[in-house]
Amino acid sequence: MKRPVASLDGERYLTDREVAELLRVSRRTLQEYRNNRVLPFILLGGKVLYPESGLRELLEANYRKPME
Numbered sequence: 001m002k003r004p005v006a007s008l009d010g011e012r013y014l015t016d017r018e019v020a021e022l023l024r025v026s027r028r029t030l031q032e033y034r035n036n037r038v039l040p041f042i043l044l045g046g047k048v049l050y051p052e053s054g055l056r057e058l059l060e061a062n063y064r065k066p067m068e
Contacts, residue, residue: 013042013049022055 007013019039020027030048033039040054
């Protein structure tokens with residue numbers, strides 16, 4: 001059974017595990033991204049949450065079209 005997605009005011013928040021699976025990186029790599037302020041995140045009660053819209057904006061801003 002899949003865990004319900006956390007949301008607040010329409011914003012969806014993803015856990016470390018979900019973002020690691022989505023980006024296909026380790027959770028340790030996510031920690032490096034947080035330390036270097038690469039990814040937007042919220043630290044709430046010791047739990048890290050990533051706003052889905054912030055991840056989408058980051059991916060779109062760094063998208064490179066393939067060469068033709």
